[in-house]
Amino acid sequence: MPISSLLFSLLAGNNQLPQGFLDIISSLVTCSAFFILYAEIHYRFKFTPSRLFQRQPEIIADAPHRLPPNTPVPILIFLKDAHLFSCELVEVTVEAQLVKPLQPKDERAPLPTLTFQLLKSREAVNKPWWWRILYVKLPDDWLGWAQINVVIDYRVGRKKFRCCNDNYIGVSHAPLHVFLSGASLPSVPNYYYGDLHCHTNATSDQVEFGAPLEAMVALAQAQELSFFAATDHSYDLDDYPEDYLRNDPALRKWHDLQAAIRRLNDTHANFVILSGEEVSCGNARGRNVHFLILNHPHFIRGSGDSAERWLRTKPDHTIAEVLAMLTPQALAFAAHPAVLTPYLESLLLGRGHWDLMDLQHGRLNGVQFWNAGRRYEEEGLQQWRALLLQGRRMFAIAGSDAHGNFNRFRQITLPFMKMIEHHRHLFGSMRTAAYVDGKLQLDSLIAALHAGRACLTNxxxxxxxxxxxxxxxxxxxxxxxxxxxxxxxxxxxxxxxxxxxxxxxxxxxxxxxxxxxxxxxxxxxxxxxxxxxxxxxxxxxxxxxxxxxxxxxxxxxxxxxxxxxxxxxxxxxxxxx
Structure with a gap:
């Protein structure tokens, strides 16, 4: 059976396929970088069953993976698609325990569990997007790994439900793990930390969605970040806000995101959101690769690997054409250039990777090779070194490629069938430390990144x-x-x-x-x-x-x-x- 027919059979819910085929396809898609946000479970093909579907909104609890001393834990509660499946939040209970203290006082002594009731009153939720940040103040002497369970009681219609940390089917619902640090991030005057590759809820489609922009600011500040770049996919930014299956000629989603970024930059002192886009474009072989474009005032179309039109994967623009569009103050970085394309992505989405020939363009500011694990980090580093030794003045940046994912990465591996979890691609885990002259603001940060005054670190x-x-x-x-x-x-x-x-x-x-x-x-x-x-x-x-x-x-x-x-x-x- 051809691989495309096999995949369609899987998508159509054919349960007669041999388990060996399922394992092969699962392993192929698991390697994929395609389905990597909070998982969308309500989309399905007409007349096609889904093992992940349920008549409830997606409910997710999230929290930063680390916090500096004496910082309340911000718990993000996030509901999506409640306009389709309205619900009533009844209670939110947080149970916290210090499971791995930095300095154990007595290993035989039981570690206490603290309980917090966070919802003051019941709340009906019937919006496409609903979120709230609730804060938990843990004891100041709690240092080390804290384990947090967020138990949510809710009603859908007349039925009562309870979930712990999320209501997805087939995942662990394991506790959130937050490192309560005894010190702030390592510091040197004039250096500011940020995440230059992450996605907001403007990235929302058949299988995935990101975190609300304003919530990202709050959780970023809690973990001592001073900036991040909102780099949503070009093939999501041109959709109608209410329908991710149709393109919007007016680009309302893109315009709304730009307005929200300007508003938040105006209202948050000492914090900067960089407007950006992860553009899909064509490499020298005509394959789709991803491009981080920052601080450019216009939308750049890129839908070759959007899966909105199956097997129609021709890039809208080449790398050179995208670079020719940019204003002088815009920044352009090759996104995860050394990550090899999984077979199914190459076959069905026309995806490729950045070759050295693709990285020769003089307008290219640099590479973002640090976000996908140690193997690709090393391969990307070697790629960057080769360019430097050729005489290229090319800079490197770091970013997590987080799509939400403050504490745990939840991923659809087999569409409609299977999800996995891990702790990679966490927001703020891969940081760019920029040296900024004077006060941190948009112009001074852009100047620092243009000049290459940055250190990459985890x-x-x-x-x-x-x-x-x-x-x-x-x-x-x-x-x-x-x-x-x-x-x-x-x-x-x-x-x-x-x-x-x-x-x-x-x-x-x-x-x-x-x-x-x-x-x-x-x-x-x-x-x-x-x-x-x-x-x-x-x-x-x-x-x-x-x-x-x-x-x-x-x-x-x-x-x-x-x-x-x-x-x-x-x-x-x-x-x-």
Missing amino acids: GPLIDFSVVTPNGGLARMGDQLKTTGGMIMLNAVSSAEFGKLAYIKIWRGDLERREETTLYEETAFPHAFQHRVQLPLPSDYNHYYLRAEAITQRESFTVEQGASCRALTNPIWIEKQS
């Missing part, structure tokens, strides 16, 4: 610069002509992200086109901070410098022993004769 922070003999200063992203100078590095971590284990400064020789180690350290007198002052090498004429720091965590993560990492953008040096 833990430690690196401040990296060069001081010249006459007192000049070059930061990440700068080009410098000088007769000498001092390299200045300041690496900072915390107990949450682990002790410093490895620091390296790389030198990229642009004449020999090779990258070698200039400085390396693995022993640190101070566990969470290390400073380096090093003279510029005198035996190279044209090169770049970049730095890297790795920490080693102990038992402070879900994946025990996992390391954290920071990468800087380069400083380009030309020896002055």
Whole structure:
């Protein structure tokens, strides 16, 4: 049976297929990056059963995966499609327990469970989108991993229901895990953290939807982010707000999102939302790839891999055509360029990946290779290094690619049949730390990103610069002509992200086109901070410098022993004769 016929049989609910075929298709689609938001369960083909469908709104509870000290836990309660299946919220109860304290006092003593009643009165919900943030104040001495269950009692018609953390069918309903940190994020003056690839509820279609924009601001601030980019899919932004199966010539959804971003930027001091778009466009082979476009004032159409017209996958624009449309202040980054396309996405959606030839365009600002796991992170890093050694002045950024997903990632793997959960792509887990001159605002942040003054991190922070003999200063992203100078590095971590284990400064020789180690350290007198002052090498004429720091965590993560990492953008040096 052809793979397309097999997939259609699955979508049509054919339960006579052998389990082996189901396992193969499940594994293929599980590898996919296609269905990765909060899961939409109400869409189904006409006359086709769905194992995920139920006559209730989707009900989801979410919370940040980490919080700084003395911060109330924001619990996001989110209902979708209550206009189709109205309900009444009766009670919201939160049960919290410190399950893995940083400093256990007595391992034999039982850890208490605290209970909070959060809903003051019953509330009828009959809107397409309804959300509320309810706050829980945990004891100040609770440090470590807290386990939180959000129990929601509700009525649909005359029937009473209760769900824990969500009402999806076939998932774990496991507790939310929130790390209550004993310290703030590692800090150096003028650095601000943000997530440059995430999706709002403007991304909403047959299988997925994102989080409300205003809720994202509240949960971002709670976990010490100062900005994020709203990069919704181009093929969702051109839909009617009330019908994701039809395109809207007036682009009301896109215009509404721009207006909401402007309003929230005006009302939230010291926080910036970057207007953006994840544009689907054509690579050199005519395959659909994804493009992060930030701070561009116009919508760019891209629907080749939208699945709105099956097997009609020709891109609307090429990479070069998209770049030619951009205003000078717009930013363009290749999204997850090293992630290989699963077979079904390639076959049915015409998707491909970014080759080195696609990354040669001079207007391209950089790459966002850090969001999809260690394998693709390493492959993306190697791709970026190859471009740097070719002489490209190209910057890197980080982003989670979160579609909601503050605490747990829920994904449809087999349409209408199966869902899975994991803890990747969590909002704010992959951060860009931007060095901003002066006050944080939209213009100063855009200027920092245009200049490449940013460090990528999921833990430690690196401040990296060069001081010249006459007192000049070059930061990440700068080009410098000088007769000498001092390299200045300041690496900072915390107990949450682990002790410093490895620091390296790389030198990229642009004449020999090779990258070698200039400085390396693995022993640190101070566990969470290390400073380096090093003279510029005198035996190279044209090169770049970049730095890297790795920490080693102990038992402070879900994946025990996992390391954290920071990468800087380069400083380009030309020896002055």
